[in-house]
Structure formats: C-alpha cells, structure tokens
Amino acid sequence: MRADTEDRGDYDVFFCYSWKDKARADPLVELLAAERVDGTPLRVFQDHRALEDYDQISASVQEGLRRSRCLVVLFSERTLRSHYCRAELRYALSAARRLDGTTQRVMPILHRTEYEDVRPQTLGAVRLPDPRTSSDEHLIGSVAARVRRTGNRRFGDAPEPGAPDWHPSPLVGNRAFRGRDVELFEVHDALHAYHDPGSGGVPVARIVGLGGQGKTMLAEQYAREFAADYPGGVFVLRGFGSHLAGRTVGHHVRSRLGEHIEEFAGSMNVPGLEGLDRPAVLNAFREHLGRRKQPYLWIIDDLPSGLDEKTFQTLLAPTAAGHTLVTTRYRSSAEEYPWGGEVLLGELDEGAALSLLTSHVRPADGEEVRSALAVAEKLGHHAQAVAVAAGLLADPDQGGFDGLLDAIAAPGPDAVELASRLGRDLPTGYGASIATAMLRSIDRLDHRGHEVLRIASLLAPTPLPQHLLEGVVARSDDGAPSEARAFVEAGFADAVDKSLARALLPASAAGERLWTVHTLVSRTLRFADTGDTRRSRLRQGALEELTEALEQSKTRFVHRLLTHHLPHVQELLTSMESEDVLHLANEASRVYAELGDGRGALDQFERLHTASSRLLGPHHEITLKTLAGLGVGYGLMGDHVAALACKRAAYEGLAAVLGEHDSEVLIARNNVAVTLSDTGDLAAARDEYAEIYRIRRRVLNVQHPDTLMALNNYAIEVGRCGNHRLARRFKGIVHTRSRTVHGERDPKTLDALHNLAASTAALGDRAAAHDLLVQVTEARREVLGSDHVDTLTSQEGAAVTAASRAEALSLLQDAYRLRLAVQGPAHPDTVRTLVTLLEWSLPREAVAAARARADPGEPEGDAVLAGLLAMDLHERLVTERGADHAETAVARCQLAHALALQGPGLNADLLIEDAADGLAEELGRAAPWSRGAEILKTWIQDVEASG
Known part of the structure; x- marks a missing residue:
C-alpha cells in the first residue's frame, strides 16, 4: 500500500527521497507495497508533499518515521541537497545503530549515482543489487527480503543515547x-x-x-x-x-x-x-x-x-x-x-542555516522566509555568523529579517576593514557581511556582556575559568566577590544569548565553571573596542589575579589546579610592558620548573630576561635577577657553560648595584659557585663558598640559618677537593648547631647528618657511615616520605656503604625505580642512580674498563658511561639467563634508558618496547619493574618525538 501523511499506522518501510526524484520513487513504492510479509502486504510510508517552502517536517511525517522499522532512501545527487532527506537519514541511521548495533535497517537504492559517492560511507556499505544491471522487481525483492529478516522493533523504540562520560x-x-x-x-x-x-x-x-x-x-x-x-x-x-x-x-x-x-x-x-x-x-x-x-x-x-x-x-x-x-x-x-x-566541514546546508537563523524569531510569512534565506546566503551559511545573526533578530531595533538583510548587504568601512584583518579565517566573498553581523551584535551587548567579552579578548581563546574573570572584575572595580560573581554570570548570559560565548560546564557542575569565547569574537571586539583606559585597567587586574594564583603554589602544591590559567599567562606575556608582568613571568617560570618542565622553564626565563632588558635596561636590579634565573634555566637543561656566564654576569651586576654584602648578591654568588662545581672547577667553587661563609658570619652570626647553610656548602666543597678530615670537622659543627637552631628531626638537621656521614665514609669508616645513613634514611622516611628525593639520596648512601652486594643492589634498585617515578628519567639524580646501580651490578674490572672508555669531561659523559655499563650488563645476562629472562628485560630497560639519554635515533624506543612487553607478560603490569618500564617507554617516545 501507499501511505499519505495522515496515516497513523505502523510501517515496514519509510521511503525517503527528494521531491525532484518523485517520478522515479513512485513506481518503486508501488512495487514495495505489492511485496508481502507473512502474507500481509508491506506497509510503506511515502510523503507526497513537496517540502520546498522550508516548512518544518510535519508531525505526521515524523511520526511515520518513528513508527517504521526500516528506511529505504532513493539516493541521487539531489538527496544530500535536501535538508529533509538529510534529517531523515540521520534519524534512521542513529536509531538503527541503537537498536541493532548496525545500520542494516537503512537501505540505499541508487539513482544516477555510484555506491562510492554515497555519503555517509556507512550507508554505501549496505549494498543492494545495482539498478543499472537489475530489474526493479529484483531490486525491490532484495529490499523486501531484508525487511523480512529485520526485527519488528520500530525506529521509535530505539533507546535514547546515554550521556557521555x-x-x-x-x-x-x-x-x-x-x-x-x-x-x-x-x-x-x-x-x-x-x-x-x-x-x-x-x-x-x-x-x-x-x-x-x-x-x-x-x-x-x-x-x-x-x-x-x-x-x-x-x-x-x-x-x-x-x-x-x-x-x-x-x-x-x-x-x-x-x-x-x-x-x-x-x-x-x-x-x-x-x-x-x-x-x-x-x-x-x-x-x-x-x-x-x-x-x-x-x-x-x-x-x-x-x-x-x-x-x-x-x-x-x-x-x-x-x-x-x-x-x-x-x-x-x-x-x-x-x-x-x-x-x-564546509558551510551549513540551506535548511540548517535557515533553522539556525530563525531559532530566536520565526518568520511571519513566506516573504520573511525568503528574506531569511537571503540573509543566510549573504552570510555564506557560516555557522558562527548565522548564529550571531539569529541573536540580532531578537533585538526589535534591528528591523527584522529585512532590516538585517539591508545592513549586511551594505557593509560599512569598519566592517570592510575588519574583514580584511580576519582574512583567510572567513569564507571568500562573505567576509564583509559576516563582519557586519559580528560588529552589530557586539554593539548590542549590555555593559556586563561587553565587559566579560572585553576581558576574554585580553586572554587566550581557550577555556576561561569563571573564578579568574570574577577576580579580574573585583580587582578592576574594587567590588565584593559576590558582586563580581553576579556581574560575570549576567555578562556571560547576555553574551550566550547573542551566540558570542558559551558555557563549557553547566552551572550545577562541581568544581570550576568554564566559559569559551570564539577567537573570531575576541578579534572582533579587539578591533571595535575604543576603551583603551578600561582595557588597560582590566589587563592589570588580570595580571594581578593570575600572579596571585601562581604564587599560591609557593606554599602548597596547587600546580595542577592551574591548568586553565597557564594559557592565559602565556597570552599576557606576549607583550611585557611592566614590572608586574615581569613578576608574573617569573612566577610562571618557577611553576614550570617545579612541574618538571625544564624546557618550559628555560623558555620563560629567556622571554623574561629579554623583556626586562628592553623595559628596564640591562643593569636594572630586576633585569639582573632575571639573568640569574636564566642561568638557573640553562643549568636545568645541563648547559653549564651558558649557566655560568649568566650567573657570573648577574652576580657582578648585582654586586655593583647593591654591594657585596647584600643577601641577594650572596645568593647570586652562591649560584656561581654551584655551577663552578658542576663544571669541575672545584677549587674555585670552594673559594667562592669560603668567602660567602665569611661574609655571612660577619654580617649575621655563627648560628644564623643562612650562615649554617653557607658553612655547609663550604664543607661539602672542601670534601670534594679531597680534604675529608677538615670537611668532617666543619660538617660536625653544622650538625651540632643545626640541632640547637632547628631541632633534632628538622630536615636541615638531617641534611647536616647526611653530609657528616658522607665525610665519614670518605675517611674509610664505612660501617659508621652506613649506620648514620640508615639513621638519616629512616628519619627522612618519617618526616618527608619514602619517595622524597632526599630520602632516596640517603638510601643510596646507605646502599653504597652496605656490607653486602645483595643489600646494596636491593636498595639501589628501589631508589632507581622511585626516582624514575618521582623525578623522571632525564633528571641528573636519576642518571647518577642508574650509573651507580649498573656499577654495583658488574664486576669491578668491567666497571674500570667502561670508565676508561668513557670521557667524563664530555657533556654526555655520564650518559655514555651508563650506556657502556648497561650494554655490558645486558650482554652478560643474555648469555647467563637468556634473552627472555626477567632480569635480562630489566637490563634492557636500563640500556634503553642510557641510550635515550644520549639523544634520539639509537633504537632506544625498540629496546624499551620489547622490554616493557616482556616484563608485563612475565611479572604482570602492576609489578614495580613493569611500572618503571612504562615510565621509561613514555619518556623515550617523547625523546624520539623531540628529535
């Protein structure tokens, strides 16, 4: 049978087609209606009306689709041009998937087209006989056979899709x-x-x-x-x-x-x-x-x-x-x-553009429909522009569809200029019309809506935390937090109503609410905004708010709560124009460094120093401090030559400005000594530390914490220069005074005891040193935690002073795995632990041979030594235990680590892939060595990517 739009029954087939293909559709529907299922003719829904006037699909057609169990689409070049065919297809395909997990209920019949041209491709995969080589009877018989094999549930029975997680x-x-x-x-x-x-x-x-x-x-x-x-x-x-x-x-x-x-x-x-x-x-x-x-x-x-x-x-x-x-x-x-x-993704189709444009105000008659279609056409069916125009139509002063059409058809000079600035970001030929709609919409914002978009235009076009905007408003207007919250929410409500912003998270969501403003909107507002004084004040408020957020990480670890703040910091730092911005940049640099992002820290320090030099001059105190920070950044990346040059210049400059005894100058001088020691100039480092200690003792007193720290640094360097007896005496003094000043269990006192143990070991009393280091390790575990880097350092000391190799290896293996997790594979401490572990895993003669081949003076000396040791260990274990043994796989991890430390391209990625898979299979993915292998695998992939 053939059903019209008033028939309310259930259907076996909904026949979807473009009205322009009706001559081909009618005989096919006749044949379908003649087919039988269990002796009953197929019930076929066919809508006979020509939906060319852009009316909504009638309720009866929607109901017919909902009550059908299959859909047959006559697919021609006209099908996807029809808004109604597209909507019917989408509904049927979605419902079919939710009913059966497939799209087999939706069947295409080709009309002057090829299966390869069918879209979506999912639809083309449901192939029926080719109508060019098959009779209509055979074609319809295939459709009917598939309908007979389909379950009796209707499209409307499909469960609604659940909300994503x-x-x-x-x-x-x-x-x-x-x-x-x-x-x-x-x-x-x-x-x-x-x-x-x-x-x-x-x-x-x-x-x-x-x-x-x-x-x-x-x-x-x-x-x-x-x-x-x-x-x-x-x-x-x-x-x-x-x-x-x-x-x-x-x-x-x-x-x-x-x-x-x-x-x-x-x-x-x-x-x-x-x-x-x-x-x-x-x-x-x-x-x-x-x-x-x-x-x-x-x-x-x-x-x-x-x-x-x-x-x-x-x-x-x-x-x-x-x-x-x-x-x-x-x-x-x-x-x-x-x-x-x-x-x-191109322009919206005509029907979708019309639907979006009329979402706020419905056309009153056919004449307004035609005007609406012309507006959508003038805007190039550009989704953002059409949505903005829909908001404009709700404004009575806009003059309805005809008034908007007149406005965008005759763009003014400002719109032409904006379009030229937006350039390739807009569809060719429609830029000025789109710019007109954007400018008019921004002009119709109320004060609060304009203000929140103005703030957004100062920040990055990434998610905007509502709390950040509230803080900017409160700082700019000296208002109460509750007033700022109401202001921001009202402003965004106005902007959302005009399709100039949208909420990413619902108001009821736990945690920080996020908003987003499209970059085209922000660029339009920046172009149109003439309130330079207000923009400057808001920018200052943003600087203060972001700086305070970053400064909170000094006293507690809130770094991961700053995820949505850092892109906005980057945006404000594109033009460093004041000391406040420089301070923000310095805080950002510190956060990057504490997050373990050495490259990010160095990038920030470089930008910070360049901006400070330009803004304040090369000899300003702040510029010299940023130069010292740049030296720290180079040190984090292992470039000690550059680090020393920056630190020395910063120290000399600050000394000239502040005097040799100033605390900031002594900190800068201490930084120089650190790098001198890192580069192997131990005597020069010792002399610097000695002078710093003498100044601290003279200016402060012998028990001041800064003086104790200076004496501690001097004692360590004395030991590195070979005078372990004098070093132990100085360290004993530091420990005794630290117990008085800080207390027995204070981390500074434990540091002093650790240093005393190191000199005790250097003087040959390994047993006494071991007892001290075990004492320090146990205390640090209680005070700092078992995975704190200081705890791991004393644990390694206890390992290398242990009486047995088995005890040493157990402690070193545990420390190595924890350093991988806590500090990462590239950290110098982790590399040092790797080398120590490998040395204790091999015979002494093998270690000596490797050290003879490695050049410790080279920048990658430790990495090369680790590679030689790891290669020797791996080869030995392959011979002794076999290539698939778990111990061999662990050695393969260490070899991959050592090779990746030397840079990409040494097949470390292949080695770690094999080792990680082998350990997971042999020990299970939760085993400590398996977890360590996965950490190495992730890091090595990044090393290879950065190469």
Missing part, C-alpha cells in the same frame, strides 16, 4: 548545533574505518574547516550521539595554541598535553598521583586506561598548523582502545597534517 568535566549542549547530519556519520566512518599506518595503526580522524564553521560543536555532538560506542569516556583537550600563530612550537603543545593528562588523571581519581612528575602521571593514567579496556574518544580541539609528525603522534590517544578525533583549521598537506581520515 566527559573528562575532565561534563560539557553543556550547544543550542546552535544544526544540520551536519551526514558529517556525523562521516566522522564515525573515519574513526572506525581508517587506521593510519603513519600514526601507528591507531584510528585517527580530522574535522577540517574555517574558524566558526562548527568544528568543535560537531566533535562534541558526535560524542553525544555515539556515546554508547565509547564507554571508556570522552576526553576533550583544548588550548594547543592555534591562536599563537608563528609562536606555536612543539614544546608548547607537549606541555599543554601534560597539563591535560594531569587533569584527566585527577578527574578519574587515578590513585597514587601525589608527588609524581608528568611522565609518571602519564604512565599511571595510561595504566588506568589499560586496566579498564574500554573504547574511549580522545578529542584534540583546534590544533595549530606546522606540527611535525612525531609531535602529532605524542598527542594521540595513549592506549590502543582510544579513537583520536582532531579539529583543525588546516587541510592536510606535506607541511601540515597528512594523517588520519579527513572530514571537510
């Missing part, structure tokens, strides 16, 4: 999402049918399009509609620096990734994170995902151009169960992203 927090739905019916399935096709060999065979898809076309909305909507496919959760990563243009570097991207991993690990309550550095957190997070063994979606939002392949690979989902979905403005090319399946 968002990380780090649930996201708010976006009311501006329209259309993209086929693109949703194209994303799904790309993620499940495209495994890129260049990306390790993992599923990767890229949504590519101009700014404002809705890439992020599509990715988030895909996550909502396909949540059942990703029970492991949806992870959203933002803020990778697409707005930084030429300043974007691979390191910034990897650093931002580390911040996200820490946030995800916290949101998933991954155990044992306290005190771990970033590589260790990543390893714990990866292990947690691996134990869950559930598919998950990994969304990398708004990735910048120009990243190398290795950096791109570090961003991919960290386990095999992950599916990586990237949004970016940049098409694949040799210079950009040739990896993964691409979904090109």
Whole structure:
C-alpha cells in the first residue's frame, strides 16, 4: 500500500527521497507495497508533499518515521541537497545503530549515482543489487527480503543515547548545533574505518574547516550521539595554541598535553598521583586506561598548523582502545597534517542555516522566509555568523529579517576593514557581511556582556575559568566577590544569548565553571573596542589575579589546579610592558620548573630576561635577577657553560648595584659557585663558598640559618677537593648547631647528618657511615616520605656503604625505580642512580674498563658511561639467563634508558618496547619493574618525538 501523511499506522518501510526524484520513487513504492510479509502486504510510508517552502517536517511525517522499522532512501545527487532527506537519514541511521548495533535497517537504492559517492560511507556499505544491471522487481525483492529478516522493533523504540562520560568535566549542549547530519556519520566512518599506518595503526580522524564553521560543536555532538560506542569516556583537550600563530612550537603543545593528562588523571581519581612528575602521571593514567579496556574518544580541539609528525603522534590517544578525533583549521598537506581520515566541514546546508537563523524569531510569512534565506546566503551559511545573526533578530531595533538583510548587504568601512584583518579565517566573498553581523551584535551587548567579552579578548581563546574573570572584575572595580560573581554570570548570559560565548560546564557542575569565547569574537571586539583606559585597567587586574594564583603554589602544591590559567599567562606575556608582568613571568617560570618542565622553564626565563632588558635596561636590579634565573634555566637543561656566564654576569651586576654584602648578591654568588662545581672547577667553587661563609658570619652570626647553610656548602666543597678530615670537622659543627637552631628531626638537621656521614665514609669508616645513613634514611622516611628525593639520596648512601652486594643492589634498585617515578628519567639524580646501580651490578674490572672508555669531561659523559655499563650488563645476562629472562628485560630497560639519554635515533624506543612487553607478560603490569618500564617507554617516545 501507499501511505499519505495522515496515516497513523505502523510501517515496514519509510521511503525517503527528494521531491525532484518523485517520478522515479513512485513506481518503486508501488512495487514495495505489492511485496508481502507473512502474507500481509508491506506497509510503506511515502510523503507526497513537496517540502520546498522550508516548512518544518510535519508531525505526521515524523511520526511515520518513528513508527517504521526500516528506511529505504532513493539516493541521487539531489538527496544530500535536501535538508529533509538529510534529517531523515540521520534519524534512521542513529536509531538503527541503537537498536541493532548496525545500520542494516537503512537501505540505499541508487539513482544516477555510484555506491562510492554515497555519503555517509556507512550507508554505501549496505549494498543492494545495482539498478543499472537489475530489474526493479529484483531490486525491490532484495529490499523486501531484508525487511523480512529485520526485527519488528520500530525506529521509535530505539533507546535514547546515554550521556557521555566527559573528562575532565561534563560539557553543556550547544543550542546552535544544526544540520551536519551526514558529517556525523562521516566522522564515525573515519574513526572506525581508517587506521593510519603513519600514526601507528591507531584510528585517527580530522574535522577540517574555517574558524566558526562548527568544528568543535560537531566533535562534541558526535560524542553525544555515539556515546554508547565509547564507554571508556570522552576526553576533550583544548588550548594547543592555534591562536599563537608563528609562536606555536612543539614544546608548547607537549606541555599543554601534560597539563591535560594531569587533569584527566585527577578527574578519574587515578590513585597514587601525589608527588609524581608528568611522565609518571602519564604512565599511571595510561595504566588506568589499560586496566579498564574500554573504547574511549580522545578529542584534540583546534590544533595549530606546522606540527611535525612525531609531535602529532605524542598527542594521540595513549592506549590502543582510544579513537583520536582532531579539529583543525588546516587541510592536510606535506607541511601540515597528512594523517588520519579527513572530514571537510564546509558551510551549513540551506535548511540548517535557515533553522539556525530563525531559532530566536520565526518568520511571519513566506516573504520573511525568503528574506531569511537571503540573509543566510549573504552570510555564506557560516555557522558562527548565522548564529550571531539569529541573536540580532531578537533585538526589535534591528528591523527584522529585512532590516538585517539591508545592513549586511551594505557593509560599512569598519566592517570592510575588519574583514580584511580576519582574512583567510572567513569564507571568500562573505567576509564583509559576516563582519557586519559580528560588529552589530557586539554593539548590542549590555555593559556586563561587553565587559566579560572585553576581558576574554585580553586572554587566550581557550577555556576561561569563571573564578579568574570574577577576580579580574573585583580587582578592576574594587567590588565584593559576590558582586563580581553576579556581574560575570549576567555578562556571560547576555553574551550566550547573542551566540558570542558559551558555557563549557553547566552551572550545577562541581568544581570550576568554564566559559569559551570564539577567537573570531575576541578579534572582533579587539578591533571595535575604543576603551583603551578600561582595557588597560582590566589587563592589570588580570595580571594581578593570575600572579596571585601562581604564587599560591609557593606554599602548597596547587600546580595542577592551574591548568586553565597557564594559557592565559602565556597570552599576557606576549607583550611585557611592566614590572608586574615581569613578576608574573617569573612566577610562571618557577611553576614550570617545579612541574618538571625544564624546557618550559628555560623558555620563560629567556622571554623574561629579554623583556626586562628592553623595559628596564640591562643593569636594572630586576633585569639582573632575571639573568640569574636564566642561568638557573640553562643549568636545568645541563648547559653549564651558558649557566655560568649568566650567573657570573648577574652576580657582578648585582654586586655593583647593591654591594657585596647584600643577601641577594650572596645568593647570586652562591649560584656561581654551584655551577663552578658542576663544571669541575672545584677549587674555585670552594673559594667562592669560603668567602660567602665569611661574609655571612660577619654580617649575621655563627648560628644564623643562612650562615649554617653557607658553612655547609663550604664543607661539602672542601670534601670534594679531597680534604675529608677538615670537611668532617666543619660538617660536625653544622650538625651540632643545626640541632640547637632547628631541632633534632628538622630536615636541615638531617641534611647536616647526611653530609657528616658522607665525610665519614670518605675517611674509610664505612660501617659508621652506613649506620648514620640508615639513621638519616629512616628519619627522612618519617618526616618527608619514602619517595622524597632526599630520602632516596640517603638510601643510596646507605646502599653504597652496605656490607653486602645483595643489600646494596636491593636498595639501589628501589631508589632507581622511585626516582624514575618521582623525578623522571632525564633528571641528573636519576642518571647518577642508574650509573651507580649498573656499577654495583658488574664486576669491578668491567666497571674500570667502561670508565676508561668513557670521557667524563664530555657533556654526555655520564650518559655514555651508563650506556657502556648497561650494554655490558645486558650482554652478560643474555648469555647467563637468556634473552627472555626477567632480569635480562630489566637490563634492557636500563640500556634503553642510557641510550635515550644520549639523544634520539639509537633504537632506544625498540629496546624499551620489547622490554616493557616482556616484563608485563612475565611479572604482570602492576609489578614495580613493569611500572618503571612504562615510565621509561613514555619518556623515550617523547625523546624520539623531540628529535
């Protein structure tokens, strides 16, 4: 039978077609209606009306689709041009998947097209006989046979998709999402049918399009509609620096990734994170995902151009169960992203654009519908612009559809200028019209809406913590926190209503509420904003608020709570114009260093010193302090030559300004001595420490903590110069005075006792030294914790003074694994522990031979020595225990570690992959050595990527 739009029964088939293909559709429906199921004719729904007037799909058609169990689509070049066909297809495909886990209920019949041209590809995979070589009767018979094999449930019986498990927090739905019916399935096709060999065979898809076309909305909507496919959760990563243009570097991207991993690990309550550095957190997070063994979606939002392949690979989902979905403005090319399946996002289709444009105000008649269509056309069906125009239409002063059409059809000089500045970020030929709509919308903001967007335009186009904006408002207007909160919320409500901002987290969400403002909006506001004085005041408020947030990390470890603050710090630091900004930069540098990000710290120190030199001059006290900080940064990266030059220049400059006895000058001089010792000039370092001690004793007193510290440093260097007896005497004095000044269990007193033990051992009394070091280790475990770096240092001392090799190896192995987790594989302390462990694992003659071959004077001397020792140990164990033995696999880990310390390209990645897999299989993934191998594996992958 043939059903019209008024028939309310259940149906076997809903026939979907473009009205322009009705001549071909009618005979096919006649044949379908003649087919029988269990002796009863097939019930077929066919809508006979021509929906060319952009009416909404009628309730009866929607009900017919909902009450059908299959859909047959007459697929021609016209099908996807029809907003209604696209909507019907999307509904049926989604419902079919939720009913059966497949799309077999949706069947295409080709009309003047090829299966290869069918979109989404999921639909083309459900092949029926080719109508060019088969009769209509045979074709319809195949359809009927498939309908007979299909269950009796209807599309309307499909369960609603559950909400995704968002990380780090649930996201708010976006009311501006329209259309993209086929693109949703194209994303799904790309993620499940495209495994890129260049990306390790993992599923990767890229949504590519101009700014404002809705890439992020599509990715988030895909996550909502396909949540059942990703029970492991949806992870959203933002803020990778697409707005930084030429300043974007691979390191910034990897650093931002580390911040996200820490946030995800916290949101998933991954155990044992306290005190771990970033590589260790990543390893714990990866292990947690691996134990869950559930598919998950990994969304990398708004990735910048120009990243190398290795950096791109570090961003991919960290386990095999992950599916990586990237949004970016940049098409694949040799210079950009040739990896993964691409979904090109263009303009909205006409029906979707009309639906979005009329979401606030409905057209009164056909004439207004035509005006609305013309407005959408003038805006290039650009999603962001159409959404903004929809908000404009709600303003009575705008003049309705005709008034808006007149405005955007005749853009003024300011709109033309803005369009030229936005350039390639807007579709060609529509820039001035889009700029007109954006400018008009911003002009109609109330005071609060304009103010919050003004603040947003001063910061990065990444998630904006509401608390940060409240602080900026309160500081700028000297208002109470409650008043600032109400102001910010009202301002964002106004901006959201005009589609100029959106909430990322619902108001009821626990934790920090986040907002986002698209970069096109921020750039438009910066262009139109003439309130330079107010912008300056708000910028100062942002500086003060961000600085205070970073300063909190001095007294407690809140670094991982700053994830959403650091991108905004970076944005403000692009133009360092005052001492306040320099202070903010210094705080940011310190946070990066304490997060274990040496490269990030050095980058910040470099920018800080350059800006301070320009702003204050090279001889200003602040500039000289930033120069000392730059020396510290070079030291963190192992460049002691550059570190010494910076520190010495800083000390000499500060001494000239402040005098030799000033505390800041003595700190700078102490920094010089540290690097002199690091470079092997022990006598010069000793003399510097001696002079610092003499000044401290004279200016302060013998029991002042700074004087004790100075004497302690001098004593250590005296010992390094070979006079261990004098060193022990000085260290005894420091320990005795520390007990009086600080107390028996104070960390400073324990440091002094540790140093005393070191000199005792150097004088040959190993047993006494061992007893002291065991005492220190036990006390530090109680006071500082078993994984504190000072505890590990005394534990290593106890190891090398132990009476038996077995006891020494046990202590050293434990210390090495803990240093990997706490300080990371590249830290000098970890490298030193590795060398010591390897030396104790080999015969003395083998160690002597390796030391003879290594050159300790070279910059990578320790790494080379570790490589020689590790290679010897590995070869011995292969011979003695076999290549697959667990001890051999551990030695292979150590060899991979040593090789990676010397740089990429030495096959460390292959060695660690083999070792990690072998240990996991032999010992289990939870075993200490297996966890250590995974930490090394993550770090080595980053070493190879950075090469």
